[in-house]
Amino acid sequence: MKKYIAECIGTCVLVVLGCGTAMLVGCDAANGSGYLLTALAFGLTIVGMAYCVGNISGCHINPAVSLGVFMSGGIDTGDLVGYVISQCVGALVGSGILALIFGTGGVTDQTGGFGSNGLAGVGGSAIAGLIVEIVLTFIFVLTILGVTSKKAGHGSFGGLVIGLTLTLVHILGIGLTGTSVNPARSFGPAVVAAIAGNTAPLAALWVFIVGPLVGAALAAVVYKYLEN
DSSP states (O other): OHHHHHHHHHHHHHIIIIIHHHHHHOOOTTOHHHHHHHHHHHHHHHHHHHHHHHHHHOOOOSHHHHHHHHHTTSSOHHHHHHHHHHHHHHHHHHHHHHHHHHHHSOOOOTTSSTTOOOSGGGTTOHHHHHHHHHHHHHHHHHHHHHHHSTTTOOGGGHHHHHHHHHHHHHHHHTTTTOOOSOHHHHHHHHHHHHHTTOOHHHHTTTHHHHHHHHHHHHHHHHHHHHHO
């Protein structure tokens, strides 16, 4: 149970700090600093959480990562289900915290949807959005599998490498899809935005669930082939 609580807390923190930063600084093309601040917020949160709860749960805080680890034999079916549920609950709690902060504090949500993902940067194309999310998640999860492999020997630097990789994929992906690579991170803000009256993020939510899961599965297959 402790590892599930750790995953819930980690995902909650990721949404609060990552999506919260996006809400505060905005991610439009005219505001390049917003891109970098948001990318750093997500990446640095992963670094912090990796050294905080990594020794408890592995710090997946992402259903796509859990799927990749599961397919690589790192966790069993029970843990996969428990992790995904915990991550989604954490994302909802994190989004709820943001709703309290931005809803009662008079702070403007620069994203218009609690930092939820969308397809505006790819011209509304679901296919383009899927490709972006598959490719970015593939890179992210492949890195995680490589860094955490027993053959890698990266030791205590693993969390830093993973966090920097997440920052990197965000730098490209923010202007395209807002960068999900994490179904839970997309699920929580979209649901809370819908509760607040903005149902638009729900329409494209499937892209940010299917894309990352496909990318993670491909990464697991490719890495298993390369490693063996």
